Amino acid sequence: MKNFILKRLLLSILVLFGVILITFIITRAIPSDPAAQWAGPRATAEQIKAARVELGLDKPLYVQFGKYIQNLLKGNLGYSLKTHQPVATELKACVPATVELVLISTIAAVFIGLPLGLISAKRKDQWVDHLSRFFSVGAVSLPTFWVGIFLQLLFYSWLRLLPMGDQLSMNVRLMYEIPKITGFITLDSLITGNMVVFKDALLHLILPGITIALYPIGLVARMTRSALLEILNEDYIRAARAYGLPERIVLWLYALKNSLGPTVTVVTLSIGYTLVNTFLVESIFSWPGIGNYVATAVVSLDYPAILGVTIFSAIAYVVLNLIADIIIALDPRVRI
Amino acid sequence: MENYFSIKDLKVNFKTFEGIKNVLQLEQLTISKGETFGLVGESGSGKTVLAYTILGLLPIPPGSIESGEINFNGENLLAKKEKEMQKFRGKKISMIFQDPMSTLNPVFTVGEQIIRVIRNNKNLSYKEAEKKAIEMIEMVKLPDAKNILKKYPHELSGGQRQRIIIAIALSCGAEFLIADEPTRNLDVTIQAGILKLLADLKKELKVTVLFIANNLGLMSAICNRVGIMHEGRIVEIGTVREVIKNPIHPYTITLLRAIPKHKNEEIDLSRILIKGEKSQGFGGCPYYDRCLEKDEKCAEGIPKLKHIEGTHYVACSRAIEGSAVNGRATFGS
Amino acid sequence: MLSKILAPETLKPKIREWKLSIYLLNKNRLTKLSMIIILLLVVVAILAPYIAPYPSHIEGMANPKDKLLPPSAKYFFGTDELGRDIFSRILYGTRISLETALAAVGLALLIGIPLGAIAGATGGYVDEIIMRITDIFLSFPPLLLAIAIAAFLGPNLQNAMLAIAISWWPWYTRIVRGQAVSLRERQFVRAARAIGTPHFRIIFQHILPNTISPVIVQASMDLGGVILTAASLSFLGLGAQPPTPEWGLMVSTSRNYFLNAWWYSFFPGMAIFITVLAFNLLGDGLREVMDPKTRKY
Numbered sequence: 032m033k034n035f036i037l038k039r040l041l042l043s044i045l046v047l048f049g050v051i052l053i054t055f056i057i058t059r060a061i062p063s064d065p066a067a068q069w070a071g072p073r074a075t076a077e078q079i080k081a082a083r084v085e086l087g088l089d090k091p092l093y094v095q096f097g098k099y100i101q102n103l104l105k106g107n108l109g110y111s112l113k114t115h116q117p118v119a120t121e122l123k124a125c126v127p128a129t130v131e132l133v134l135i136s137t138i139a140a141v142f143i144g145l146p147l148g149l150i151s152a153k154r155k156d157q158w159v160d161h162l163s164r165f166f167s168v169g170a171v172s173l174p175t176f177w178v179g180i181f182l183q184l185l186f187y188s189w190l191r192l193l194p195m196g197d198q199l200s201m202n203v204r205l206m207y208e209i210p211k212i213t214g215f216i217t218l219d220s221l222i223t224g225n226m227v228v229f230k231d232a233l234l235h236l237i238l239p240g241i242t243i244a245l246y247p248i249g250l251v252a253r254m255t256r257s258a259l260l261e262i263l264n265e266d267y268i269r270a271a272r273a274y275g276l277p278e279r280i281v282l283w284l285y286a287l288k289n290s291l292g293p294t295v296t297v298v299t300l301s302i303g304y305t306l307v308n309t310f311l312v313e314s315i316f317s318w319p320g321i322g323n324y325v326a327t328a329v330v331s332l333d334y335p336a337i338l339g340v341t342i343f344s345a346i347a348y349v350v351l352n353l354i355a356d357i358i359i360a361l362d363p364r365v366r367i
Numbered sequence: 368m369e370n371y372f373s374i375k376d377l378k379v380n381f382k383t384f385e386g387i388k389n390v391l392q393l394e395q396l397t398i399s400k401g402e403t404f405g406l407v408g409e410s411g412s413g414k415t416v417l418a419y420t421i422l423g424l425l426p427i428p429p430g431s432i433e434s435g436e437i438n439f440n441g442e443n444l445l446a447k448k449e450k451e452m453q454k455f456r457g458k459k460i461s462m463i464f465q466d467p468m469s470t471l472n473p474v475f476t477v478g479e480q481i482i483r484v485i486r487n488n489k490n491l492s493y494k495e496a497e498k499k500a501i502e503m504i505e506m507v508k509l510p511d512a513k514n515i516l517k518k519y520p521h522e523l524s525g526g527q528r529q530r531i532i533i534a535i536a537l538s539c540g541a542e543f544l545i546a547d548e549p550t551r552n553l554d555v556t557i558q559a560g561i562l563k564l565l566a567d568l569k570k571e572l573k574v575t576v577l578f579i580a581n582n583l584g585l586m587s588a589i590c591n592r593v594g595i596m597h598e599g600r601i602v603e604i605g606t607v608r609e610v611i612k613n614p615i616h617p618y619t620i621t622l623l624r625a626i627p628k629h630k631n632e633e634i635d636l637s638r639i640l641i642k643g644e645k646s647q648g649f650g651g652c653p654y655y656d657r658c659l660e661k662d663e664k665c666a667e668g669i670p671k672l673k674h675i676e677g678t679h680y681v682a683c684s685r686a687i688e689g690s691a692v693n694g695r696a697t698f699g700s
Numbered sequence: 701m702l703s704k705i706l707a708p709e710t711l712k713p714k715i716r717e718w719k720l721s722i723y724l725l726n727k728n729r730l731t732k733l734s735m736i737i738i739l740l741l742v743v744v745a746i747l748a749p750y751i752a753p754y755p756s757h758i759e760g761m762a763n764p765k766d767k768l769l770p771p772s773a774k775y776f777f778g779t780d781e782l783g784r785d786i787f788s789r790i791l792y793g794t795r796i797s798l799e800t801a802l803a804a805v806g807l808a809l810l811i812g813i814p815l816g817a818i819a820g821a822t823g824g825y826v827d828e829i830i831m832r833i834t835d836i837f838l839s840f841p842p843l844l845l846a847i848a849i850a851a852f853l854g855p856n857l858q859n860a861m862l863a864i865a866i867s868w869w870p871w872y873t874r875i876v877r878g879q880a881v882s883l884r885e886r887q888f889v890r891a892a893r894a895i896g897t898p899h900f901r902i903i904f905q906h907i908l909p910n911t912i913s914p915v916i917v918q919a920s921m922d923l924g925g926v927i928l929t930a931a932s933l934s935f936l937g938l939g940a941q942p943p944t945p946e947w948g949l950m951v952s953t954s955r956n957y958f959l960n961a962w963w964y965s966f967f968p969g970m971a972i973f974i975t976v977l978a979f980n981l982l983g984d985g986l987r988e989v990m991d992p993k994t995r996k997y
Contacts, residue, residue, distance in 0.1 A: 047839075057849060172976040174928060174951070177965065177973065180954075188959050266464060267471055270470040271472065273424055273464075277487070278449075288474050304841070332851070345839065348840065352839065
């Protein structure tokens with residue numbers, strides 16, 4: 032087992048290196064001149080040249096790459112072209128908000144998607160199955176941004192039930208001091224006992240939460256259903272019934288545990304999708320997370336910022352996959 | 368003779384994309400308490416379907432039970448709902464499956480599986496159930512029971528797994544055991560061990576056994592009575608002595624002939640290997656194409672079980688009721 | 701060789717398989733529905749210039765006085781901020797979406813299939829290298845790579861298509877490689893090798909053709925996802941640029957007006973939804989037909 036973890040870790044590092052290499056190649060693929068960008072639209076030729084030296088763009092490619100990696104290891108993700116602030120710091124501030132959304136969507140995926148898929152498989156071709164499949168396939172076909180816009184329209188504009196965006200209402204922000212312990216507003220306000228802020232934060236979480244959770248729920252439900260259809264036909268399920276075990280144990284314990292592999296895989300995949308869907312959802316709901324950051328960066332073609340987010344997300348995803356693979360290896364069949 | 372277990376007019380269909388296929392059509396089958404009944408037939412004859420139907424494990428679409436009764440201790444199992452059937456499974460009627468590898472859940476240890484079944488069926492505490500589990504593992508003659516509990520199915524050999532399955536099946540005091548080709552996927556040498564184990568357990572625990580196999584030779588060794596199945600029907604039934612000494616149905620004769628007896632004896636396989644495509648709408652005996660003793664009577668209708676002597680019945684259009692001449696029944700002209 | 705393929709012994713079981721497949725595909729009403737919808741979409745895409753009520757609006761020559769009008773008999777889906785007929789733009793958008801999807805998937809297949817065949821058939825360190833590269837590409841969260849590439853290459857529809865292809869090909873390589881590995885040990889490949897067929901010929905004449913069908917099926921199931929990706933890219937500003945009538949772009953532009961003009965966001969988004977839904981349903985149907993385990997006998 033230890034060998035496996037070690038091997039897998041090594042593979043991850045190799046992959047990480049490849050990922051960084053690819054991002055580097057991408058940055059050098061820009062048609063426009065980053066030095067000119069940095070210097071600004073009204074720079075003179077000399078200023079651009081100075082900028083080039085400053086950015087290290089006059090050195091040969093492999094040297095640039097070396098510096099690139101060095102910077103990464105130091106945690107230096109470059110400076111935003113727009114704000115000239117370090118991308119790393121800007122990103123750090125945005126992470127908690129995104130993590131909130133990712134957490135919601137993952138929890139929803141597991142606690143709604145899994146049971147949905149299981150029940151769907153058990154009651155194959157009955158109305159429950161048809162309903163659930165219809166819902167899941169709809170959920171993965173809906174454009175996330177469209178759902179977000181319409182939820183806003185419905186619940187904010189027409190019904191005036193829920194806020195339009197951001198994590199907190201304007202007046203709450205102005206009137207209260209927002210606690211900053213973990214960085215998660217919901218958690219912090221709960222810890223400090225500030226119920227007004229807590230309630231407000233929760234209300235603001237609803238619409239973006241629903242929007243971002245739809246796709247993962249549908250995805251997990253679909254995959255779970257197909258994995259379980261196979262499992263439920265296996266002999267050991269029938270044998271378990273023959274021994275007199277009640278159906279709920281057969282389903283939720285015996286069958287489900289066999290689907291660990293595909294389940295972990297699909298949940299990891301859904302987190303990956305969610306990470307990127309936040310780009311869409313956050314920009315619609317003005318949610319102050321990574322997605323919003325990168326969405327604005329894209330519009331202004333702020334390359335370092337875009338790159339910073341890319342690297343961060345890619346690294347997070349690689350780590351996630353590593354964890355997932357280790358969990359899957361816990362399956363006794365794999366231990367051989 | 369009290370009626371312990373009996374099946375009457377059971378008809379089971381399967382819906383396939385090619386239409387509805389009749390898989391079982393059993394006129395009657397009775398098993399007395401304490402008996403070992405052997406059911407023989409080739410693959411596809413419906414034996415396993417029968418086993419599942421008895422326990423209510425038949426997948427209902429595509430399967431469907433058209434009619435019939437399965438009486439166990441006076442209760443009709445087919446009339447029971449799922450929840451009621453759960454009270455029988457494992458506790459009164461238990462089953463041993465064919466493939467020991469696929470019958471054990473690969474992600475749980477053997478111990479977890481057997482203990483869970485025991486606790487579910489007998490309401491014991493964990494410690495008590497564990498004790499009982501060890502007891503059962505020792506009863507199936509597996510050494511080092513405590514260690515075996517911690518193993519996963521893939522860490523055991525085929526023979527060991529099959530013994531575990533027998534242990535689980537018998538762990539909760541079932542009185543009626545259905546053994547569905549328990550030695551099919553095992554080496555011949557291991558087979559003998561399992562069979563002996565079953566025979567010993569049967570004597571010790573006094574269970575009634577419905578033993579399903581495709582080998583008539585196996586049957587004669589451990590069964591009291593035997594039934595020959597062909598395409599979902601029982602074509603011959605009686606005590607082992609009756610059927611083997613005096614086989615009447617051509618299929619039975621073929622099966623017996625296929626058992627290799629002496630090294631130098633040539634086996635005439637020709638009768639077994641004939642298999643023609645049946646035309647639709649043929650209403651005669653299902654064995655028609657392969658039968659070498661057929662005549663016009665055989666194409667007329669599906670033969671019903673006729674009494675020959677004692678408990679010996681045969682479903683053959685040409686057999687004569689009650690005709691045993693010199694210990695051998697004759698066909699009509 | 702053709703005569704062997706057409707001989708009755710080989711054909712009969714194949715025909716039976718096909719009959720079964722078509723029967724099953726048709727049996728599912730949803731799959732049938734999705735096939736009809738897709739057919740409709742293709743027809744619309746081809747005939748768009750002829751059936752759109754206001755084809756001139758596509759190039760931007762519209763009536764600015766008619767801006768942001770709700771759906772009516774004159775403008776079925778209403779108008780946008782420049783007075784353009786949304787219905788016509790959506791019809792044209794069908795072309796763009798289908799073209800982009802087919803091009804992106806086609807390119808991904810073009811890259812992915814040969815790589816996978818070579819990797820699987822050759823084995824050894826060629827296999828290792830190709831699979832590691834595949835792993836690296838697959839280590840990016842889906843979409844992210846496409847966004848990064850599209851951003852850096854410059855936001856336009858072609859680059860978006862290229863970006864999608866670059867992020868998609870590894871999936872196909874994996875599938876093909878798996879197939880190739882299992883084919884590698886089959887009799888007919890060993891036979892070819894035994895009589896001295898050069899390696900490349902083995903790959904492209906023997907192995908590759910046999911790996912294509914599962915990949916093609918997978919690719920058709922992917923079309924829905926690709927359309928969604930392209931729309932998302934355009935929404936972010938990385939794909940189609942104005943005045944292209946791309947659905948995602950339309951939803952994006954509509955954000956400035958949607959509080960008062962719900963139709964502007966609704967119809968383009970609905971178009972995306974129905975298209976992706978149809979492809980996903982078709983994919984589901986295909987998968988069910990092909991996988992014997994989930995069949996209902």
